[in-house]
Amino acid sequence: MNTIAVIMILIGLLFFTGGAVGIIRMPDFYSRLHPAGKLDTMGLLMSMLGLAVYALGDMTLGEALTSLKIILIVVFVFITSPTATHAIVDAGVRAGLEPWTQDRH
Amino acid sequence: MDLFFLGSAIFLTLLMLLPLYRAIVGPTVLDRLIGVNAIGSKTTALLIFIGVLYHRVDMFVDISLAYAMLNFIAVLAASRYFQKRKGLYDEIEHRGS
Amino acid sequence: MEKETRATVGSRVITFLIMFAIWLLLSGRFDAFHLVLGAVSCALVAAFSADLLLPSPDLPRMPGVWWRFIKYIPWLLYQVLVANIHVMYLVFHPRMMELIDPQIMEFDSRLKSDMARVTLANSITLTPGTITIYISLYGHITFHVIDIESGKTLPWIMEARIGEVFGE
Known part of the structure; x- marks a missing residue:
């Protein structure tokens, strides 16, 4: 059980790293949202599932409830994260920011 | 096992420096907002790590859930507030020229 | 008209059940006091705002x-x-x-x-x-x-x- 948890947490941390590096490297605001909103959500999913497996421990009622609560956080984040991303994009479009594009002539 | 969780928590904390750079430097207000949002979603995971380290996951899980909700509402409110601000354009032109 | 009221009652019952499950999950205590408190508050919320979660006309499918x-x-x-x-x-x-x-x-x-x-x-x-x-x-x-x-x-x-x- 612990091995599965460790592997999933490591994958989650890898996704988190991708998200953080992407926020730094991307050229403009719209493309920065791609790593920021999504890679972070995926990293959260992976590391939270790993922690839920670890928190399950020896399967008593209290530990199972804690695990379920961690899963509930993941479900909540999966519903709200697209909404938050969409709110930021909408603000950018309404303020009239131009998206960065590749110069192909 | 505790050592692994401690290492992961420290790594996650160091990782927050990158979005923090974006939140401080970022050319527009919305870039800063992206940085803050990324820090918030990392904190949600970090709180559970801290809970495992202190052997009180049952307590920290509630704090983490509340933090996820607060993060979501903060981003929604801030983006609604900034969408009609004129300053977005000015800031870009100052940097660009 | 008859059918519409029945559908509303059905959606209220389903809303109540979903909310009570989440209450049980979040509180984690199963003594009589907490169960009654949860049932009362879930019933109040379900009575007032069942239509927000499940609009009645869509219920059958x-x-x-x-x-x-x-x-x-x-x-x-x-x-x-x-x-x-x-x-x-x-x-x-x-x-x-x-x-x-x-x-x-x-x-x-x-x-x-x-x-x-x-x-x-x-x-x-x-x-x-x-x-x-x-x-x-x-x-x-x-x-x-x-x-x-x-x-x-x-x-x-x-x-x-x-x-x-x-x-x-």
Whole structure:
């Protein structure tokens, strides 16, 4: 059980790293949202599932409830994260920011 | 096992420096907002790590859930507030020229 | 008229059950005091605002939609994982600036109900590489893609799957 948890947490941390590096490297605001909103959500999913497996421990009622609560956080984040991303994009479009594009002539 | 969780928590904390750079430097207000949002979603995971380290996951899980909700509402409110601000354009032109 | 009231009662009961399950999960205590307190507050909320969660006219065909929606989630998660790996490859690539090609694309969706459109928009946003910018009243979707490959096929497949889920 612990091995599965460790592997999933490591994958989650890898996704988190991708998200953080992407926020730094991307050229403009719209493309920065791609790593920021999504890679972070995926990293959260992976590391939270790993922690839920670890928190399950020896399967008593209290530990199972804690695990379920961690899963509930993941479900909540999966519903709200697209909404938050969409709110930021909408603000950018309404303020009239131009998206960065590749110069192909 | 505790050592692994401690290492992961420290790594996650160091990782927050990158979005923090974006939140401080970022050319527009919305870039800063992206940085803050990324820090918030990392904190949600970090709180559970801290809970495992202190052997009180049952307590920290509630704090983490509340933090996820607060993060979501903060981003929604801030983006609604900034969408009609004129300053977005000015800031870009100052940097660009 | 008769049928409408019965549907409302049904939606209230379902709302109450969902809320009570979440109460049990969040409180984690099973003594009489906490159970009664939870039942009373869930009943109050269900009595006042059942129509927000489950609009009554849709109720008869909801079980089928939910079942198909549950079957849709693993497919969505798989697509999200694949797209995540693609975006992560882009992020860590040394010559990233030449590989990415951000564009704004648009297409007309044939989905009619609000719920189906919200699901489609959230699914497109959840998949890395594509972000929904706007959905008009007539189902015209504008979205931002990070490179052409991410946005070429996936939204169309997704639309077909979601149309299947909501029976449109």
